[in-house]
Amino acid sequence: MGAMVWFRRDLRVRDNPALREALAEGRRVVPTFCLDDRLLRGRHASGPRTQFLLESLAELDAALRERGGRLFMRWGRPERELVSLAREAGCERVHFAYDVSPFARRRGELVARALERAGVEPVAHEGVNAVDVRAIETKEGRPYAVFSPFHRNWLGVERRPLLRAPRAVPVPDGLDPGRLPELGDLGLRHEVAEPAPGGERAARARLDAFLGDDVADYADNHDALGADRTSRLSPYLHLGCVSPRQIEERLGPGAGPQAFRRQLCWRDFHHHVLFHNPGNARSEYQRRYRGMRWSRSGWAFDAWAEGRTGYPLVDAGMRQLRREGWMHNRARMVVGSFLTKHLGIDWRRGERHFMRLLLDGDEANNNGNWQWIASVGTDPAPYHRRIYNPKLQMERFDPDGRYVRRYVPELASVPDEHLREPWLMPPEVQAEASCVIGRDYPEPIVDHREAREEAIARYREAAGR
Numbered sequence: 001m002g003a004m005v006w007f008r009r010d011l012r013v014r015d016n017p018a019l020r021e022a023l024a025e026g027r028r029v030v031p032t033f034c035l036d037d038r039l040l041r042g043r044h045a046s047g048p049r050t051q052f053l054l055e056s057l058a059e060l061d062a063a064l065r066e067r068g069g070r071l072f073m074r075w076g077r078p079e080r081e082l083v084s085l086a087r088e089a090g091c092e093r094v095h096f097a098y099d100v101s102p103f104a105r106r107r108g109e110l111v112a113r114a115l116e117r118a119g120v121e122p123v124a125h126e127g128v129n130a131v132d133v134r135a136i137e138t139k140e141g142r143p144y145a146v147f148s149p150f151h152r153n154w155l156g157v158e159r160r161p162l163l164r165a166p167r168a169v170p171v172p173d174g175l176d177p178g179r180l181p182e183l184g185d186l187g188l189r190h191e192v193a194e195p196a197p198g199g200e201r202a203a204r205a206r207l208d209a210f211l212g213d214d215v216a217d218y219a220d221n222h223d224a225l226g227a228d229r230t231s232r233l234s235p236y237l238h239l240g241c242v243s244p245r246q247i248e249e250r251l252g253p254g255a256g257p258q259a260f261r262r263q264l265c266w267r268d269f270h271h272h273v274l275f276h277n278p279g280n281a282r283s284e285y286q287r288r289y290r291g292m293r294w295s296r297s298g299w300a301f302d303a304w305a306e307g308r309t310g311y312p313l314v315d316a317g318m319r320q321l322r323r324e325g326w327m328h329n330r331a332r333m334v335v336g337s338f339l340t341k342h343l344g345i346d347w348r349r350g351e352r353h354f355m356r357l358l359l360d361g362d363e364a365n366n367n368g369n370w371q372w373i374a375s376v377g378t379d380p381a382p383y384h385r386r387i388y389n390p391k392l393q394m395e396r397f398d399p400d401g402r403y404v405r406r407y408v409p410e411l412a413s414v415p416d417e418h419l420r421e422p423w424l425m426p427p428e429v430q431a432e433a434s435c436v437i438g439r440d441y442p443e444p445i446v447d448h449r450e451a452r453e454e455a456i457a458r459y460r461e462a463a464g465r
């Protein structure tokens, strides 16, 4: 008899409450991961993120082997696969980390019911967030919809203790270990040329590098696009190759570390919001914007997705996404504002495109941020405050054009004074910079001022209904 650990997005041996509790039962454990076609092929299917997942699973398996165990792989419906493996291994309990998305919760409930019918006890633990985001509430006992008061409360919540990696992970003999497939076996393509590597080791290396160097100046530098000084820990946090508690524990006092910790709180905030508002996964949190008039334009969406809008900062962001499966937060805000406000295209189309390519694609964070930038979600501000002017954003956050030139090579030789609005370059300068507008780089697909006015009219109309 023993216990099973059902890994989902807590792919690490360090600071893993589910693994620790299973081992605390004192017998053999069955560390298991179940690939699920609904996630691999469903509306959030992603080649790049699945590759990152497979690399993280390979490393988890290696870390368990170093401790005498291994990872048992299954492929199918977890409510069937886990029950059958638990029966075969004689498990009395299945330990796992709670998760907040509507799909994860439904799946967790189905699994829990199937286990209970088979006489196996399901046990949910923390592990994905810094605090238990299900439990945090206002003084009136209600969920939060505004970030700042959530943050104040969150800072004061007592943290669970950090857990060390286990020394040994004894597993039963004679069970079929299953097989870790390759991306192609799953019918997925990689699509991204320069992705970060998955796994717990890469996560630790990233964290060490960030804490050793960039965190001290994070408060000043996190928006600087050219410097690229944020942690890039988001894919590792998404799949739990590192836990927010492991990160928090290593943050000292000071403006940089505390500004960084605040970003971890944004993550918990969006998880909290989705937990309490599962309907957000499909529709606007703010009722008045449901049924808003959105453009159905195919060509404008394609120009946005391929980084051909003629606005250098927007195009740089979208091309970074295609190249790395990741985009700087400031650029995500600019491209999100551009799609929903300048092009008037439904935020759900942007959300889906991001989910396809982002290594860190995370339903709670992605949905929450898309709703935020489209001005239809929680933490509201007047919609005109979140219509970003790409030229001014570049002036502030990429003043020397380093970011734009890195991702839009056709603009590499455009002089600084024309980089923000290359369509205003005189013809002889275009020729000299080998960047003829309309041939080497597109004309802007919309006019900023007109697009802004139309966006305001659209939002005003929706809000006035």
Ligand SMILES: Cc1cc2nc3c(=O)[nH]c(=O)nc-3n(C[C@H](O)[C@H](O)[C@H](O)COP(=O)(O)OP(=O)(O)OC[C@H]3O[C@@H](n4cnc5c(N)ncnc54)[C@H](O)[C@@H]3O)c2cc1C
Pocket (backbone or CB within 6 Å): 222, 230, 231, 232, 233, 234, 235, 237, 238, 260, 263, 264, 266, 267, 268, 270, 327, 328, 329, 330, 332, 333, 336, 354, 358, 360, 361, 362, 363, 365, 366, 367, 369, 370, 373
């Ligand atoms: C339109 C849009 C879509 C987004 N989609 C996602 C997504 O799918 N997955 C995702 O993890 N983040 C998403 N973000 C939030 C943010 O852009 C990324 O978390 C951040 O850029 C990741 O880079 P980093 O790890 O270097 O961040 P850092 O600046 O180093 O921050 C550290 C960590 O804090 C968390 N964090 C930071 N900012 C936010 C935020 N605004 N919301 C929630 N968590 C945050 C992340 O876990 C991040 O890894 C989105 C933002 C926008 C505007």
